[in-house]
Amino acid sequence: MTEETGLLRTLAEDLSVVVARDPSLTSRREALGHTGLSAVWAHRVSHRLYGRGMRTAARTIARISRRRTGVEIHPGAVLGRRVFIDHGSSVVIGQTAVVGDDVTIYQQVTLGAVGWWADNHRPSGARRHPVVGDGVILGANATVLGPVTIGDHALVGAMATVTEDLPPGARVYAARSVIRPAPGPRAVPPLGAGPVPVARTGAAGPGVPPVAARTGGPVVASVGDRPPLSVSDAVRELASAGSW
Ligand SMILES: CC(C)(COP(=O)(O)OP(=O)(O)OC[C@H]1O[C@@H](n2cnc3c(N)ncnc32)[C@H](O)[C@@H]1OP(=O)(O)O)[C@@H](O)C(=O)NCCC(=O)NCCS
Numbered sequence: 001m002t003e004e005t006g007l008l009r010t011l012a013e014d015l016s017v018v019v020a021r022d023p024s025l026t027s028r029r030e031a032l033g034h035t036g037l038s039a040v041w042a043h044r045v046s047h048r049l050y051g052r053g054m055r056t057a058a059r060t061i062a063r064i065s066r067r068r069t070g071v072e073i074h075p076g077a078v079l080g081r082r083v084f085i086d087h088g089s090s091v092v093i094g095q096t097a098v099v100g101d102d103v104t105i106y107q108q109v110t111l112g113a114v115g116w117w118a119d120n121h122r123p124s125g126a127r128r129h130p131v132v133g134d135g136v137i138l139g140a141n142a143t144v145l146g147p148v149t150i151g152d153h154a155l156v157g158a159m160a161t162v163t164e165d166l167p168p169g170a171r172v173y174a175a176r177s178v179i180r181p182a183p184g185p186r187a188v189p190p191l192g193a194g195p196v197p198v199a200r201t202g203a204a205g206p207g208v209p210p211v212a213a214r215t216g217g218p219v220v221a222s223v224g225d226r227p228p229l230s231v232s233d234a235v236r237e238l239a240s241a242g243s244w
C-alpha cells in the first residue's frame with residue numbers, strides 16, 4: 001500500500017477509477033453520481049477527521065454517507081488508493097480493517113470481526129478486522145471475518161466466506177447453485193389477463209381443511225377454509241379494514 005497522498009489528488013483518482021472500472025459509465029460527469037464513489041469520498045474525509053481526533057465529526061459524516069449510499073465504513077478503517085466500490089449497498093467495513101490499493105469491492109461485502117464474544121478477549125487495541133492486500137477483488141456478498149490477511153491480487157468470489165489468511169493470488173469460490181432441467185413449460189399469460197389461478201389441493205396446515213380453487217374466475221389468495229378472493233374483493237376488504 002502506498003503512502004498517504006494529498007486529499008484532492010486521491011479524490012481525483014477515485015473518480016478516474018470509477019470511470020475506468022464501471023463499464024456502465026461513459027464520462028467523469030456521469031461518474032459523479034456513482035454510489036460507491038460518494039461512499040469512498042465521504043470516507044476519505046471522515047478518516048482524516050478521525051485521525052485528527054475529531055471522532056464525532058468523523059462519525060457524523062460516516063453516518064450521513066451510510067444513509068445516502070448504504071455503505072458503512074468505520075472512520076477508523078484504512079482505505080488505500082483507487083479503491084473501487086461498485087453499487088455499494090450493504091457494504092460494511094470495520095474499524096480496524098485495512099484495504100490496499102486498487103481493491104475492488106462489490107455490493108454486500110463485509111470486512112468484519114468474528115464477534116464480540118471472541119473479540120472482547122483480545123488485548124486492547126488488537127486488530128479485529130481483515131487486512132486486504134493490493135489488487136484484491138471481493139465479489140458480491142463476499143464475507144471476510146477476523147484479523148486475517150488476504151494476499152495481494154487474491155479473489156474472493158461472490159458469496160464466499162473467508163475466516164483464514166489467503167496467500168497472494170488465491171481464488172476462493174462459494175458453492176454454486178444447483179441447476180436442474182425445467183420440470184415442464186411455464187405458461188406466460190398476456191398482460192392484462194389477471195392473476196394466474198392458484199389451485200389449492202392440499203390442507204394449509206394441521207386441522208385446516210383443503211381449499212378447492214374457484215373455477216369461475218381468477219384467484220389470488222385463500223386462507224384456511226375461507227373462499228379464495230379475487231383482486232377487487234381483496235382490495236375492497238383491505239380498504240374497509242383500514243389496512244390499505
Ligand atoms: C466467524 C465465525 C464463522 C467463527 O465460527 P466459530 O464457531 O465461532 O469458530 P470456528 O472458527 O472455530 O469455527 C468452527 C467450525 O466451523 C467451521 N466454519 C466456520 N465458518 C464456516 C462457514 N462459513 N462454512 C462452513 N464451516 C464454517 C470452521 O472451519 C470450524 O470447523 P472445524 O471445527 O471443523 O475446524 C462465527 O463466529 C461467525 O459467523 N461470527 C459472526 C461474524 C459476523 O457476522 N461478523 C460481522 C461483523 S460486521
Ligand SMILES: CC(=O)OC[C@H](N)C(=O)O
Nearest residue numbers: 092093094095112113128
Ligand atoms: C463491522 C464489524 O466488525 O462490526 C462488529 C463490531 N461492531 C466491531 O467493530 O467489532
